[in-house]
Structures are given as C-alpha cells and as structure tokens.
Amino acid sequence: MKTIKIITADDHPLFLKGLRDTLAEEPDFEVIDLANNGQQALEKIEKWQPDVATLDLDMPILNGIEVAKSILKNYPNIKIILLSMHKDTDIIRAAMALGIHGYVFKDDAVNDLVGAVRTVFGGENYISVDTNKKSFFLNNDNELIGELTKMEKLILREIANQKTTKQIADEHFISTKTVENHRANICKKLNLHGNNSLLKFAIKVSDSLV
Amino acid sequence: MKTIKIITADDHPLFLKGLRDTLAEEPDFEVIDLANNGQQALEKIEKWQPDVATLDLDMPILNGIEVAKSILKNYPNIKIILLSMHKDTDIIRAAMALGIHGYVFKDDAVNDLVGAVRTVFGGENYISVDTNKKSFFLNNDNELIGELTKMEKLILREIANQKTTKQIADEHFISTKTVENHRANICKKLNLHGNNSLLKFAIKVSDSLV
DNA sequence: AAAAAAATAGTGGCTAACCCTCATTTTTAA
DNA sequence: TTAAAAATGAGGGTTAGCCACTATTTTTTT
Numbered sequence: 001m002k003t004i005k006i007i008t009a010d011d012h013p014l015f016l017k018g019l020r021d022t023l024a025e026e027p028d029f030e031v032i033d034l035a036n037n038g039q040q041a042l043e044k045i046e047k048w049q050p051d052v053a054t055l056d057l058d059m060p061i062l063n064g065i066e067v068a069k070s071i072l073k074n075y076p077n078i079k080i081i082l083l084s085m086h087k088d089t090d091i092i093r094a095a096m097a098l099g100i101h102g103y104v105f106k107d108d109a110v111n112d113l114v115g116a117v118r119t120v121f122g123g124e125n126y127i128s129v130d131t132n133k134k135s136f137f138l139n140n141d142n143e144l145i146g147e148l149t150k151m152e153k154l155i156l157r158e159i160a161n162q163k164t165t166k167q168i169a170d171e172h173f174i175s176t177k178t179v180e181n182h183r184a185n186i187c188k189k190l191n192l193h194g195n196n197s198l199l200k201f202a203i204k205v206s207d208s209l210v
Numbered sequence: 211m212k213t214i215k216i217i218t219a220d221d222h223p224l225f226l227k228g229l230r231d232t233l234a235e236e237p238d239f240e241v242i243d244l245a246n247n248g249q250q251a252l253e254k255i256e257k258w259q260p261d262v263a264t265l266d267l268d269m270p271i272l273n274g275i276e277v278a279k280s281i282l283k284n285y286p287n288i289k290i291i292l293l294s295m296h297k298d299t300d301i302i303r304a305a306m307a308l309g310i311h312g313y314v315f316k317d318d319a320v321n322d323l324v325g326a327v328r329t330v331f332g333g334e335n336y337i338s339v340d341t342n343k344k345s346f347f348l349n350n351d352n353e354l355i356g357e358l359t360k361m362e363k364l365i366l367r368e369i370a371n372q373k374t375t376k377q378i379a380d381e382h383f384i385s386t387k388t389v390e391n392h393r394a395n396i397c398k399k400l401n402l403h404g405n406n407s408l409l410k411f412a413i414k415v416s417d418s419l420v
Numbered sequence: 421a422a423a424a425a426a427a428t429a430g431t432g433g434c435t436a437a438c439c440c441t442c443a444t445t446t447t448t449a450a
Numbered sequence: 451t452t453a454a455a456a457a458t459g460a461g462g463g464t465t466a467g468c469c470a471c472t473a474t475t476t477t478t479t480t
Contacts, residue, residue: 199409
C-alpha cells in the first residue's frame with residue numbers, strides 16, 4: 001500500500017505536535033516534515049513534494065493562504081488543507097475560491113483531519129462543517145473576490161486596514177467619489193448590502209487578501 | 211517515587227491532546243483527567259484534587275482566571291498553571307497577583323510546560339520567559355476589556371457578531387438608546403474615537419471575548 | 421480600429437454609528 | 451443601610467458609509 005506523504009505547518013509548537021501525532025497514528029500516513037511558519041512550509045513542500053500539505057491559516061512571514069497560492073500555481077498535484085480557528089463562511093468561501101482542497105476547523109481537527117487528508121488525497125474537496133452547510137459551499141460557484149478588479153482589490157485591502165474612504169482617496173490621489181464608486185461596485189459583486197457591510201466583510205477576510 | 215497528579219483544561223481538542231501527550235511522556239507525571247471548558251475543569255479539579263492544574267486562559271463558560279480564583283480560594287494546596295496565547299505583561303501581572311503559580315505561553319508550552327509543572331510542584335512560581343519571539347502579540351486590548359461591565363462585554367460580543375444597535379436592542383428587550391449608551395461607555399473605556407471604531411475593534415478582538 | 425472593461429468624478433438622499441449631555445431605577449459593595 | 455456602580459432611557463447634533471443614478475476618460479481586449 002502506498003503511503004500518503006504529508007507536510008504539516010503550524011506556528012504553535014504544541015498544536016504542531018498534536019497534528020503530527022494525530023496523523024502519525026494512521027499506518028498509511030507518513031508525516032515527512034514539519035514547518036513553523038509559512039516561509040519554511042513553502043521551502044519544505046517544494047523540497048519534499050508531499051501528497052498533502054496541511055497549513056495553518058495564521059502563520060508568521062507567510063500565512064496559509066499565501067503558501068497555498070504559490071503551491072497551487074507551481075505544483076497543482078499537491079493537495080492543500082487549510083486549518084483555521086475561524087468558522088467564518090466568508091473566509092472559507094474565499095479559500096475554496098482559490099482552489100484549496102480542504103478546510104478544517106482547529107476545534108474539529110482531531111476528529112476531522114484524518115478524514116480530510118484521505119478525502120483530498122482521493123481527489124475530492126473537504127470542508128469540516130455540518131452537512132447542510134457543506135452543500136452550500138460546494139455548490140457555490142461564486143468566485144467572489146476573484147471577480148474583483150485590481151483597483152477594487154486594492155481598495156478592499158485598504159478598507160480591511162481600517163482606512164476610511166477619505167484616507168484611501170487622499171493616499172491614492174483620487175476623488176472620494178471614485179473610492180465610493182469602487183466600494184459600491186465591490187458591494188454589488190460580493191452581494192453585500194446594508195450598513196457597514198463592506199467594512200465587516202473586509203475585516204473578516206483580511207487574512208485572505210494578499 | 212510519588213507521581214505528580216495533573217488535570218489539564220483547554221477548549222481546543224488538538225491542543226489538549228498535545229498537552230496531555232507532552233505531560234504523559236514524563237514517567238513521574240500522571241494526567242488523571244482532562245476538561246474542555248472552565249466549568250468542567252472546576253468540577254474535575256474539585257473531584258480529583260490534583261497536585262497541579264494547567265488551565266487555558268480563554269475557555270468557554272468560565273475562563274482560566276475564573277477557575278483559578280475559585281480553586282485558589284477553596285483548595286490552596288492545588289498549584290495552578292495558566293496557559294495563554296497572549297504575552298501580555300498586564301495579564302501576567304494580574305494572574306500572579308491572584309496567586310497563580312505558573313504562567314506559560316502556548317507558543318513555548320511544548321518546551322516549558324514540563325519544567326513549569328515541576329517548579330510549581332516544588333513550591334516555586336514559574337513564568338515562561340520571552341525568548342526571541344514576536345513582540346506583536348503584546349497588546350493591551352485584553353487588559354482594557356477586563357474593565358468592562360458584564361453588559362458592556364455582552365454588547366461588545368454582539369457587535370463583534372455583526373449585530374446592529376437595533377438588533378441588539380430588540381434581542382435583549384432594551385431600548386436602542388440604552389445600547390447606544392453602552393456603546394459610548396465602551397468607547398470611553400477603550401479610548402476609541404471616530405467612525406465605526408468600535409465595530410473595527412470588536413471584530414479585531416472578537417477571538418479574545420469570553 | 422472598434423468594442424468592452426475599468427477607472428475616474430459627480431449629485432442627492434438616507435441611515436447607522438458616533439458624540440455630548442442629562443436623568444431614573446436597579447444592583448452591588450462598603 | 452447608605453454610597454457607588456451599573457443598567458436603563460432620552461434629546462439633539464455630526465459624519466461616514468450605503469444607494470441609485472449619470473457621465474467622461476483611460477486601458478484592455480477583440
């Protein structure tokens with residue numbers, strides 16, 4: 001039986017140990033290397049070419065999304081599972097839109113991770129949520145953030161960085177009205193409505209905006 | 211040789227597993243029970259009367275500080291080690307002032323926890339020293355949050371959950387004006403000014419709100 | 421070169437959040 | 451059992467973001 005080669009990255013040593021031990025309990029899994037941050041994860045994944053990489057979302061230097069982007073682009077055969085504290089639909093949607101294969105909540109990791117590794121290794125996607133929610137995500141074809149233009153992404157990042165419309169306008173030498181138009185267009189594309197909805201969204205997905 | 215009896219509490223199963231495994235590797239340590247939240251921790255500590263209890267700071271129902279207070283008051287012989295993500299000097303100072311015996315950063319837990327258990331069991335206090343780690347974890351948001359009243363914390367949580375003033379008012383059967391007053395008082399206590407500053411803050415620290 | 425998309429800028433209206441002040445009742449603590 | 455703290459409620463004002471339009475210039479694509 002072929003073993004599934006895995007590389008695991010997390011910046012909390014104890015969590016990393018827990019992940020490694022959980023995975024190592026499976027006889028057909030082989031944790032070939034570990035990483036403490038995104039940069040190291042990228043290097044080790046490129047060096048070892050594992051079957052599956054499990055990446056923490058919040059890591060120093062490079063976060064999980066940034067590592068995933070690079071891997072997905074250069075090594076499309078390597079399956080990526082993202083681990084996160086956040087059970088946030090918007091972040092999950094953004095991650096899956098990037099082409100990440102699995103999304104596991106850290107709270108559920110001890111139960112779900114082994115299944116997630118087998119699932120993505122088999123070529124399917126895995127999201128650890130209640131089944132009713134799962135179907136919603138898998139059927140959702142909206143690429144959302146991916147549909148934004150360069151300027152719209154820039155402004156979304158600025159909003160996530162707590163900038164006001166006026167600040168953004170001043171710093172980029174454009175009219176506040178232009179910024180407002182971009183805001184409106186972003187809201188339309190992302191189906192956001194109501195008071196401060198864009199600000200809320202921007203802050204929530206700020207990890208995913210690179 | 212007498213074994214050191216330990217109870218460990220953490221709301222993240224994988225972290226809890228990591229802690230248990232780390233402690234269980236020591237031949238003279240005995241992890242007699244585990245807990246997933248503060249309430250359970252309190253019950254199990256009272257039931258088993260361990261030598262040492264390691265408590266996560268951020269746990270649902272009761273946080274580590276609250277559990278520690280109760281234990282220290284009723285069972286002064288049980289040693290308490292607090293585990294936290296936050297390298298916040300004010301929190302550490304507050305914890306040690308309460309009479310807590312050890313304070314270990316989760317980042318360093320895999321290296322420091324065994325030593326911490328031996329040290330506090332021997333009757334001394336233990337604080338895991340900041341090695342070369344990232345200083346951006348040092349923020350005083352949590353200290354400020356501690357000064358909020360129950361109602362203010364509740365409303366801050368609701369704001370972090372994307373609720374509007376009207377929604378909060380309706381769901382708790384109080385006037386929107388009351389909610390607005392609480393918002394204003396929270397802003398004062400936290401030194402927040404300007405448009406949507408409270409919303410931004412609430413979303414930012416939503417992980418720390420227990 | 422023409423068409424499409426993106427970036428630019430504006431008018432005007434609306435609402436939620438912020439900000440200040442004040443007052444009453446309830447709960448907690450000294 | 452008082453005094454302090456917390457929770458409740460309100461008036462009145464400012465502002466930033468949302469919303470629905472229209473319109474010109476620049477860039478990209480076909």
